[in-house]
Amino acid sequence: MSTLAITPDLVAQHQLAESEYRKIVSILGREPSYTELGIFSVMWSEHCSYKSSRLHLKKLPTRGKLVVQGPGENAGIVDVGGGYVIAFKIESHNHPSFIEPFQGAATGVGGILRDIFTMGARPIAVLDSLRFGPLDDPQAGPRNRRILQGVVAGIAHYGNCFGVPTVGGECVFEPCYNGNPLVNVFALGVAKKEDIFYARAAGIGNPVIYVGAKTGRDGIHGASMASAEFTEESKQKRPNVQVGDPFLEKLLLEACLEAMQTGAIVGIQDMGAAGLTCSTCEMGSRGGTGIEIELDLVPQRETGMTPYEIMLSESQERMLLVAAKGREDEVFQVFRKWGLDAVTIGQVTADGLLRVRQHGEVVAEIPNRELADEAPLYDRPHSAPPCRPLAPSPAHEPVSPQAALTTLLASGDICSKRYIWEQYDYQVRTNTLAGPGADAAIVRIKENGVSIAMSLDGNSRYGYLSPREGAMLAVAESCRNLATVGAQPVAATNCLNFGNPERPEIMGQLVAAIEGLGEACRFFDTPITGGNVSLYNETLGEGIWPTPVIGIVGLMPTAAPVTRDFKAPGRSIILLGGLGDCDEMRFGGTQYAKVILKELWGLPPALDMDYEKRVHAAMREIVAAGLAESAHDLSDGGLAVAAAECCLGGVGAALHFESDLSPEFLLFHEGPSRILISTANPDSVAELAARHAVEAPRVGITMNSALAIRNRDATLVIAKIDSLNAIYEGSLANQLRS
């Protein structure tokens, strides 16, 4: 083995704590070699081991009657009926996207797609949750604009070429993301139930086969990079970011799915973070076996690579599979057809060890289980998240409701994201029933008459004010988005984006958010089947706000979906769930507070989960009965923004209220559990709502070409739809031009 001396400095450079190093020595019963130290450092990084979060993640619900596979595999799997399953997961690629936006985001898409098809599922949908610093930030604005454009182009580049539709997502701006943009990518695939593949190395003596791209020196220590804060030197880490080749990934997809059909594949895993290291030891650990490989056999892009470099490389578009002994040729034949490298690099053994050889000489020998599953587990100290000032809103000049509405429609979080999503092919595979811009994206499964509705949600303003309530509100909103299109939520995946967990207040946010997620997901029957934790989202000591992003999938029969736009004049408008209530304290996290008052205080909107669930049930029945001509949930910007959005298709509305709420509260509070519906059968809708004990006041009527909102005798808003549309549609492109 390598004789390079392991010094405390070297250990520290690998971001291993002294106690962790001692544990390594005790597992091995000796000092590790340099290669072994590298292997441990990536497997025990925060990114791969979840060492700070695992203890708390155990509190999340993971089982459900439709759940076929929960956390612990490459993706979660849910039964959707008719002999079909879906595989889905969300992953972050935050750190690489800051360092190199285009490739960082592109390889983020590539990584999650491999997670899906490694399970035997063909990807049929991608959604993205994006967070950037404000585009007009006095200092960081130009950089934020460049990052946004790079990230969007990267996602488009990879997804469009691969041939998966990017059907939805969200894009939000806050100063806390100036030095730490978030790129969370969700992917979903479909498979026959009997065709699911797992990442397990079974069958002593079975060959271990490497397929796909050659291994280069790119991305070494990517996983460790993603587990550290950014400093001024981080920009020099560009070589840690990999370069994606979506065409190669497409070949890999087709070849893997075809090879799986031969029946000769026993287990398969993609090489993502920590590359060859992670795929070998995890497959061995799950299978309870050992794996032995010879690095000379690994296809290499460069000469003179050391064992350390080969084992830690994060070159993209590679897979590791275990085939049935004697049937290798069937596998090789498929990969040859697709023009891909496929070589046997080793075999499954009985001794439970990861044994790595180069030129026949052993360079690493580590027990798989200890390496993959025995990473140190930390119960990091956490303090209760600090209470934000509960003071009433600061004094401010009154703003006319109409001016506030148009300002909000032009604001970054609310305005049309068409500039972004028109760059994505959101239709390829011809399954997209509802694409970007809809409350929930919907893709059909052609084979079984079932459609999948998906929504990604997270609100870091709410999370900042109360990590626990913010997480619960995200789950509620995601489920509401699904209900709005008539879908029944069945399972969830989550991406937890937080700062440095070694700081008790950050750890406190993480713990509170996980508890909130757990409680809400239990309540809404959406078990979490997998996900990702991204910590150390800090630059120069400045952490992001707690940003749990939840992705929920729902099921519905395939049919033309209910959409947001009002369809025809003269229809009744019903506010399912009612006006809701608000006070000063619960107004401080709203978009109105952010955009108009430029403040943040108090608590997020109050959530009554029981009521929320009844609203969803009523909404689903209204959709199923064919009563809703249009439907749109109330979220960012509240009632006025939702009403304006419903008008953007050209049919307007006259709304009339008899409320004691102040105009700001009435129009812009963000209380949950509310959906705006237009219908030709208001009585039937009211009857259905009443059966669920849900308020459903008739609040107006649709009409031609204008939006008018009155409370008692006061006209609050009167606007032409054309002008609202121009503001809403033009804003993002304008911000990017400046």
Place this chain on the structure above:
Amino acid sequence: MKFGVIVFPGSNCDHDAWFAVNRNLGHPAEYIWHDSPTLGGVDAVILPGGFAYGDYLRCGAIAKFSPVMAAVRKFAAEGGPVLGICNGFQILVEAGLLPGALIRNRNLKFICREVRLRTETLDSPFTSAAERGQILRMPIAHGEGCYIADERTLDELAAEDRVAFRYVENPNGSMRDIAAILNGRRNVLGLMPHPERATEPLMGSSDGLVVFRSLVMAFQPTAA
């Protein structure tokens, strides 16, 4: 009538073309692998959308050398109908089966949106089922769909009535709003929009069926 859908390794609209023909049009379709030297007796060929060999070079620049393209050339020379959609159009242009070139969109970005097309000629096996001047709604999804050619070629296309569709609102900067063109013999059509993505109400439009129905009218082996 039997359709053949060519599959290059990076084709990603091959399944969609197959589905449109087989399920929504109701005619048999089969896949033809890119290294096949023959077309196996199909009545019409579709070159589907995608990124044939990655298209890291000019789109279609490598595809034109693939074995199957020799068969497609021969098929076209014998009068067989060839429909190139999106990347398929780019390949036909690179292969010299259609004139001009497709370069990056005017805004230098990939664009996915529904567009309106004006039917410019009924005198082709791809448009004969349309009505004169009929406006068709179907999506585009491309980064390099800006059609260019020299003035003489553009004049020739116009004079010979070989522009099949023009954009009502030009999305990508194509010269003279050209969305689809025919070869001189009128049996090869290249178009940037995706008719296969507009073949049933759930897709948002069924207008793309016009293209396929026209083909069936013109080329179905007659029983009578």
